Amino acid sequence: MTAVPLTHRYVIAARLKGYLGKHEESVALLTEALELEPDSPRLLRFRGHRRISISDYAGAIADLRAAADQLAGVEDEYEMYQPEVEKDVVSLILGRPEDVRPQHLSDTDAAANPEILGRYNTTLHASVWYHLGVAQYLAGDLEGCLPSFAESEKASRHQEGLVASQDWQYMALRRLGRTAEAEEVLDRFRTVDLVDEPHLVGYEGRMKLYTGEIGPDELWAMCDGNSLKTVTQGYGLGNWHYYNGDVDKAREVFDGVLKTRVTHAFAYLAVKAEYERNPDFATTSKEN
Template identity: 30%
Template sequence: MIVMKHVALIAAGCLLFVGACSSGEKNAAASDSSYQAISALGDTLYAPPLTPEDERRFESELEKARADYENTPEDADALLRYGRYESSLGNYTKAVSLFSEGIENHPKDARFYRYRGHRYITLRKFDDAIDDLKRSSELIYGSEDQPEPPLAATAEGNEETRRTLHTSIWYHLGLAYYLKGSYDQAQNALEECLRLSTNDDTFVAASYWLYMALRRGGKDDLAGDVLDPVAEEMDILENIQYHKLLLVFKGVFKPDMLLEELQNSDALEYATLGYGLGNWHYINGREERARELFQKVYSGEHWPAFGYIAAEEDLSRLFSQSS
């Protein structure tokens, strides 16, 4: 399943603006149970494609998770795994319904609000995401942080092994505010994530979005302070692209080095690097180059990626009236 794009040429010599679908098309999409979301530019979004190997692996793990849940429906961990595996297959609306069930059955378990908030971001429901993530931050107040266990299907890639519940909540809350253009609130949440970070992976992820929120909010001096602790040699397992982009912002790497890497990157890496480089051009006054890179990101397939969502929102908010 893929992203269905409706393309309209705004004017000769102008931006090829993706996503100008009519309200009738949106209503038709809403009646299609297989679609996941509507983008800020009006495109119907379907579960992104997986490699055959990943699809088989995730489906196998999903069946196990579903069976565990059906055998022990009162087990919060089983329900959480079930929802997370639905997310792995791109079934985000189904995952949200499972996390909602978890909230109903385990209203004091902050994890269900955390994961539902994350998936509300994926589904472009930023206000709902903020409500959930704020609620989860209240539920964890005064409690000890805990690691977020990796899913079995992704453990060999070290994914999520460094994430914790508290840092994930504040990170995603900051991201949701950033995507709404609420940069002061994003700053507050991401600073809290930084304060709680205990490893370089969470540190660079929070620093990346915090730097951009500060620059977008006109707080350039504070943004410069964010870059001071960033070094070339850091212990990074998963947030390699964020680290490289921070080094570009700091002036250690030249952006052309990442542009070359961009050509050989996968869809997720392309969304991350493409948006980061585009935003670097934007905050330095090169709006046409920024728009070009945002458009290339939006033309990709990995629409759940945070870089993709940010590029989409910027194309809608910053450039939709351009001519």
């Protein structure tokens, strides 16, 4: 039987716990793994992600900053896409380790096997920078998140990560009142050759709202009853109403986001952060 390295099994187990919504258990598993492989950028990346999910933004920033500081000397690698990870979980449970595919595919290996890249949907470097930016944004550091999202945008090789990095930059810049720089982000988005893929959760729609290609009602209709899309589209839409001066409409949309109870979604956490810290939503924070 082919052995699957222990730290790889830890990542698979931690990702499974995350898919099941057991984020604290995911963090605990990755903490165990880091005892075996201290300072691993890969393990820090995944633990940082799950720390965001439990609102431990300081811990997430510490993990992801430690990972980012090492990236210059680390070959980038592709990360397995969730549905593919689930297949490998089944293989491990059924005692078929020989069927478990590489969870992380280095650039060198990818160049030799380009036909298998469809199994992978993110890369280590882009994920580290993206999740660092998200943690900083959710912690209220709108200025500090901008360089992280810019690095994520540069490192992104997949549409979802690229557009999401642009979206968070745009929102942060608008909230900082730096409208001209926000428009430059939209100019970059306009050059993206968009492809509609089933797994996309809504950043493309949000960016189309910002450019004026679609209106707010059309964006909201695109949610089509999908809770994750409602959360993702909703935070962007509510934020758009907010920085365009309509606090009441923003509150209405944000309330809709919270009603989904998709508590692990970054957009859900962003609404919670608004209600906890933003004085414009002080009344709402007491009600939610």
